[in-house]
Amino acid sequence: MINKIKEALNKNKDVYAWEIKTVESKSNQLFLIKNYIEQLRDVSTVSYTVKVYNLHEINGERQLGLSLITLQHNEKNIDARVEAAVEIAKYSNNIPWEIYAGGDYYYDKSSVSDKIVKDRRGLLFEFFDRYKAMEAQIKPARYSSLELFATMRDIEYVNSKGVNETDKRTSFEIDYVVLSGNDAKDMECHNYRKVVFPEMLDFEAEIKKSAKYATDSLNARLPKSGIYPVVLMEEPLEDLFSPLVFQTSGRANFQKQSMLKLNEEIIEAAEGDKITMKSNSSVKNGLKTAKFDEDGAPMQDFTVIENGLFKKRWNDVRYAQYNKEDHTGSFGNVEINSGNMSMDEFTEGEDVVYYIMSFSSFMPDPISGTFGGEIRHGYEFSKNGITPIKGGSVSGSIGESFKNIYLSKEKVLRGEYMGPKAVKFKKLNLTGE
Amino acid sequence: MNKLEFIKGIYPIIKEQIERLNKKFYYSYFLFENETGLDVIKQGRQEHISEHPSVFGGVFSVYNGKYFVEYSFSNIDKENIVSIVDKILSDVPIFNMKHRVPEEVLGEKHFKTEQKIPLDSIKLEDKIAKIRSQNDYIAGKDERIKNVINVYKENFIFKAFISANNFLTQDITRLDRVIQIIVSDGKSVKYNYDGISKQGGYEHVDIPEEIIEKTVKDAMKLLSANKIESGFYDIVASPEVAGLIAHEAFGHGMEMDMFLKERAMGASYIGKQIASPLVTMYDSALEPGESGSFYFDDEGMPATKTKIIDKGILVKGMTDLNAAMRLNAERTSNGRRESYKRKSYARMTNTFFAPGESGKDEMIASVDNGIYLIKGGSGMEDPKNWGIQIECLIGEEIKNGALTGKIYSPIFITGYVPDLLKSISMVGNDLEISGLGYCGKGHKEWVKVSSGGPHIKFKTRLG
Numbered sequence: 051m052i053n054k055i056k057e058a059l060n061k062n063k064d065v066y067a068w069e070i071k072t073v074e075s076k077s078n079q080l081f082l083i084k085n086y087i088e089q090l091r092d093v094s095t096v097s098y099t100v101k102v103y104n105l106h107e108i109n110g111e112r113q114l115g116l117s118l119i120t121l122q123h124n125e126k127n128i129d130a131r132v133e134a135a136v137e138i139a140k141y142s143n144n145i146p147w148e149i150y151a152g153g154d155y156y157y158d159k160s161s162v163s164d165k166i167v168k169d170r171r172g173l174l175f176e177f178f179d180r181y182k183a184m185e186a187q188i189k190p191a192r193y194s195s196l197e198l199f200a201t202m203r204d205i206e207y208v209n210s211k212g213v214n215e216t217d218k219r220t221s222f223e224i225d226y227v228v229l230s231g232n233d234a235k236d237m238e239c240h241n242y243r244k245v246v247f248p249e250m251l252d253f254e255a256e257i258k259k260s261a262k263y264a265t266d267s268l269n270a271r272l273p274k275s276g277i278y279p280v281v282l283m284e285e286p287l288e289d290l291f292s293p294l295v296f297q298t299s300g301r302a303n304f305q306k307q308s309m310l311k312l313n314e315e316i317i318e319a320a321e322g323d324k325i326t327m328k329s330n331s332s333v334k335n336g337l338k339t340a341k342f343d344e345d346g347a348p349m350q351d352f353t354v355i356e357n358g359l360f361k362k363r364w365n366d367v368r369y370a371q372y373n374k375e376d377h378t379g380s381f382g383n384v385e386i387n388s389g390n391m392s393m394d395e396f397t398e399g400e401d402v403v404y405y406i407m408s409f410s411s412f413m414p415d416p417i418s419g420t421f422g423g424e425i426r427h428g429y430e431f432s433k434n435g436i437t438p439i440k441g442g443s444v445s446g447s448i449g450e451s452f453k454n455i456y457l458s459k460e461k462v463l464r465g466e467y468m469g470p471k472a473v474k475f476k477k478l479n480l481t482g483e
Numbered sequence: 484m485n486k487l488e489f490i491k492g493i494y495p496i497i498k499e500q501i502e503r504l505n506k507k508f509y510y511s512y513f514l515f516e517n518e519t520g521l522d523v524i525k526q527g528r529q530e531h532i533s534e535h536p537s538v539f540g541g542v543f544s545v546y547n548g549k550y551f552v553e554y555s556f557s558n559i560d561k562e563n564i565v566s567i568v569d570k571i572l573s574d575v576p577i578f579n580m581k582h583r584v585p586e587e588v589l590g591e592k593h594f595k596t597e598q599k600i601p602l603d604s605i606k607l608e609d610k611i612a613k614i615r616s617q618n619d620y621i622a623g624k625d626e627r628i629k630n631v632i633n634v635y636k637e638n639f640i641f642k643a644f645i646s647a648n649n650f651l652t653q654d655i656t657r658l659d660r661v662i663q664i665i666v667s668d669g670k671s672v673k674y675n676y677d678g679i680s681k682q683g684g685y686e687h688v689d690i691p692e693e694i695i696e697k698t699v700k701d702a703m704k705l706l707s708a709n710k711i712e713s714g715f716y717d718i719v720a721s722p723e724v725a726g727l728i729a730h731e732a733f734g735h736g737m738e739m740d741m742f743l744k745e746r747a748m749g750a751s752y753i754g755k756q757i758a759s760p761l762v763t764m765y766d767s768a769l770e771p772g773e774s775g776s777f778y779f780d781d782e783g784m785p786a787t788k789t790k791i792i793d794k795g796i797l798v799k800g801m802t803d804l805n806a807a808m809r810l811n812a813e814r815t816s817n818g819r820r821e822s823y824k825r826k827s828y829a830r831m832t833n834t835f836f837a838p839g840e841s842g843k844d845e846m847i848a849s850v851d852n853g854i855y856l857i858k859g860g861s862g863m864e865d866p867k868n869w870g871i872q873i874e875c876l877i878g879e880e881i882k883n884g885a886l887t888g889k890i891y892s893p894i895f896i897t898g899y900v901p902d903l904l905k906s907i908s909m910v911g912n913d914l915e916i917s918g919l920g921y922c923g924k925g926h927k928e929w930v931k932v933s934s935g936g937p938h939i940k941f942k943t944r945l946g
Contacts, residue, residue: 081826083743087550088805093824095540095557120537123558135534141611142532195744225925229745238746238867242926275713305527306629307665309672410872411863417665417674422946424863424872424897441870443897443946481713481897481946
């Protein structure tokens with residue numbers, strides 16, 4: 051199929067450059083309600099995404115047009131589809147850039163679980179058995195639902211400059227809800243985790259922790275309103291630094307969506323720990339660990355923020371040329387430095403500290419850097435002891451709240467985040483009682 | 484070959500395979516999906532003009548007496564279809580039937596969205612010219628505008644449902660138009676957005692001038708926006724924010740797959756007062772032109788309108804096939820999938836509060852000290868405990884019955900849903916439905932929905 055597409059692209063004189071990305075995906079999925087099967091699914095798909103480039107002139111200026119087509123496995127009219135894509139590309143006018151031409155070394159990354167490759171359905175039922183075995187151990191909590199996804203993807207990238215690379219990636223997702231309580235008062239804890247290697251996920255520990263959170267929530271109350279020290283742990287950490295990833299990108303710079311300036315402090319008058327942020331595309335079990343990026347270029351490790359200073363912008367192929375800066379490739383897993391304090395020290399000298407493990411939703415705004423969320427599960431640490439909290443909200447912004455940020459010594463890898471296991475904000479706005 | 488001709492071409496093969504499956508299983512169906520479209524996106528000096536990534540594939544679904552088994556695949560040729568069915572017949576066990584599968588018998592029906600001005604009657608260069616000139620026009624309005632993102636998206640969503648009793652197709656056309664304006668005063672960067680998402684044709688291409696003006700003005704106001712002081716406020720919410728409340732408050736909580744999972748407090752409150760008597764709320768896939776509408780859902784159920792709350796009383800919920808079957812509940816057209824690759828769940832369509840009798844000005848005049856919530860953002864459900872979280876992009880201060888021009892951003896609404904809904908003291912006589920958004924189940928399974936309502940007045944906690 052790829053040869054047929056290449057043939058159609060190469061014989062069309064109006065095609066300036068092209069890229070083909072083939073993704074063959076096989077996924078098995080198991081859905082449970084309480085402890086019975088609701089549905090079993092088997093998914094097999096192949097897609098061919100073709101980018102077609104056309105170079106043309108408008109008023110004497112060279113312009114590059116890009117058009118994208120998705121071809122099916124048994125596509126009958128490849129020539130006509132390519133022709134149509136070229137015609138569309140002739141209409142779009144962009145400052146020209148050259149697609150990736152290769153020449154860099156590709157490292158083989160560890161991003162394949164043999165268990166997922168060999169027996170996905172068997173793996174799902176192995177987890178189902180482990181789930182059933184845990185049921186008695188989590189009382190008084192009980193199960194609500196569980197969803198399991200085991201997916202394998204074979205990816206091939208080819209372009210008109212001779213780059214041709216393949217990669218295999220796997221993922222395993224668990225998405226479950228545990229309940230605790232009775233008819234009068236019943237609480238839940240939802241947990242979603244995605245990993246590359248199912249064997250690196252401590253499933254039993256996750257379930258036990260969720261059962262504890264659900265049961266603790268039965269005695270939860272609202273946090274106080276005001277400005278308090280707040281420690282974020284677990285789920286919120288996965289997205290906390292996402293505005294910094296966007297703001298340090300060549301795209302944000304070119305599109306005038308970033309206020310950050312190279313070689314300047316990312317946070318003015320910071321009093322807490324200074325942040326170092328790296329792109330890590332090699333760590334085992336990182337969701338962004340991969341051999342190559344969307345441009346077919348090798349994924350690299352690099353530092354964008356060092357000790358609070360914006361050192362290097364990251365640029366994919368297009369924006370490296372637009373910004374006239376180094377090409378780094380896409381951003382990998384977000385690696386943040388650890389700090390000097392242990393998590394135990396976060397409560398020292400404080401009357402009250404709030405620990406938050408999950409929000410209803412936590413999506414910091416990439417452009418403005420503001421963030422906030424309703425508290426799903428957390429604890430208040432005070433002289434009176436440890437009290438579960440639920441409800442109310444936290445709000446802040448990267449620019450202000452990061453002035454007093456403290457990073458724990460302890461580290462964690464979660465999704466595409468690797469860094470401090472806990473992050474303390476000395477002052478954060480809480481809305482509660 | 485067009486999409487309808489394609490599916491009619493393979494219909495005899497699918498029908499034959501359904502008959503084979505029905506010899507072993509209690510129920511089976513096939514859903515075919517082919518979504519294509521055109522994107523014209525202008526973003527400052529950059530342009531993206533292209534087909535948008537298409538979706539093409541199908542799913543066989545069978546009920547074996549205990550649970551459903553589904554095989555999704557993208558290779559829709561005869562040989563592969565037969566081999567998938569062979570695999571289902573050999574691999575999937577059969578059990579004694581625990582639940583009867585309810586299905587409406589419709590026979591053969593083909594549905595298509597009416598386009599007053601067909602999208603294919605307009606030349607591509609004319610569409611592009613409109614987007615380019617609009618971008619230049621907006622960008623020239625103020626030197627603080629740093630970038631304008633202008634989105635034009637044509638969506639052609641074709642689905643076919645084939646079972647022993649039914650052969651249904653729907654060919655839905657939707658046009659999405661969005662402008663996002665990025666502004667900076669050198670100290671910070673802010674943005675605002677608005678637009679239209681309607682089923683139909685090119686008649687929906689123009690974003691009204693007053694919406695563009697307001698989007699630009701509000702973006703500028705955001706540069707000097709204040710942080711709101713935490714506390715309880717009297718609120719007047721715009722139809723957009725009211726829609727978000729409808730969606731998050733009692734939308735998700737009445738998706739009845741959540742009843743099976745014991746995740747919805749609403750299950751114990753059917754027939755009880757949970758909101759002010761001024762509140763009536765619907766979910767309806769039947770609303771003409773709205774982006775969450777369709778003719779049948781992804782499990783072959785013809786479109787329905789469900790009254791969820793009637794004058795403050797919780798009436799009934801929305802079902803997918805599995806929930807209707809296991810709960811022995813009325814089937815509604817809410818069985819929806821992100822695509823053929825994903826499972827269907829009970830999902831909302833167009834969710835909105837019904838209008839009342841008050842005018843917007845009357846509502847603002849009745850507030851001594853409060854906030855007019857103008858622009859929504861995102862929200863999250865908590866059906867188990869009736870918590871609510873909504874992020875609003877823009878709110879304006881109300882003092883002594885008048886808007887002061889003082890802007891707050893962002894604003895987070897949190898609280899207990901029945902408290903909020905019972906505090907509704909005025910319901911506007913207007914009704915607007917906005918369909919720009921997508922809705923997730925938890926943090927995934929995105930489907931197109933709309934939400935809306937009239938202006939509403941209530942009390943809640945802001946932070």
